Amino acid sequence: MKAKEDFQHSFRVRYSEVDSQGIVFNANYLNYLDVAITEYFRAKGISYSEFIERFQLDFHVVQSLIDYRNGAKFDDLLNVFLSPSYKSSKIYWSFQILCEGKKICSGMLTYITVSHVTKKIVSLPDEVSELLEFQKIQI
Numbered sequence: 001m002k003a004k005e006d007f008q009h010s011f012r013v014r015y016s017e018v019d020s021q022g023i024v025f026n027a028n029y030l031n032y033l034d035v036a037i038t039e040y041f042r043a044k045g046i047s048y049s050e051f052i053e054r055f056q057l058d059f060h061v062v063q064s065l066i067d068y069r070n071g072a073k074f075d076d077l078l079n080v081f082l083s084p085s086y087k088s089s090k091i092y093w094s095f096q097i098l099c100e101g102k103k104i105c106s107g108m109l110t111y112i113t114v115s116h117v118t119k120k121i122v123s124l125p126d127e128v129s130e131l132l133e134f135q136k137i138q139i
Contacts, residue, residue: 006081006096007043009036013076023071029105030064033095036080037109044132052116055128059091059111066107072099085135088123089113092137 011032019025041048052058072078076099083094091111097104113124129136 006083007036007040009039009080009082011035011078011080013072013074013078015074018074021071022073024073024076024104026066026068029066029068029097032078032080032097033082033093033109036082036095037093040082040084041132046131055125056116057122057125057128058114058116060114061109062090062112063110064107065109066105068105069103070099070105072097072104076100078104083135084132085137086124086129087137089121091124091134 013024017024017028038048041051046054079098081096081098085092085094089112091113093109093111094107095109096106113122114120115122124134128134
């Protein structure tokens with residue numbers, strides 16, 4: 001289901017996030033992931049805005065793959081599990097969103113590392129990968 005080392009963030013579905021069928025509108029899952037990733041940074045001891053200021057780096061989404069399995073509903077307690085890895089300038093956020101042990105969706109977000117100053121793609125510095133505990137991979 002989830003790897004032991006995965007980061008977890010939990011929250012309840014709000015009424016404004018469901019569609020006329022009473023199910024979470026699928027685009028909202030990207031918002032859920034964005035919130036969970038922000039909380040991941042916080043759990044590593046740095047807010048995202050502090051990260052940008054300190055390292056002069058930013059991340060841009062270049063791909064999002066989501067495999068939808070079940071629909072979440074208003075007031076469901078959702079658990080987002082994240083497992084980050086990287087290679088050079090790319091960050092890979094493997095994720096699962098579960099509700100009471102049932103898989104709602106899973107997939108991967110791919111970010112690219114960008115200099116906040118020059119707006120050009122740069123490799124992820126070792127200091128950042130160590131701080132954020134990103135697993136280096138070979139692809």
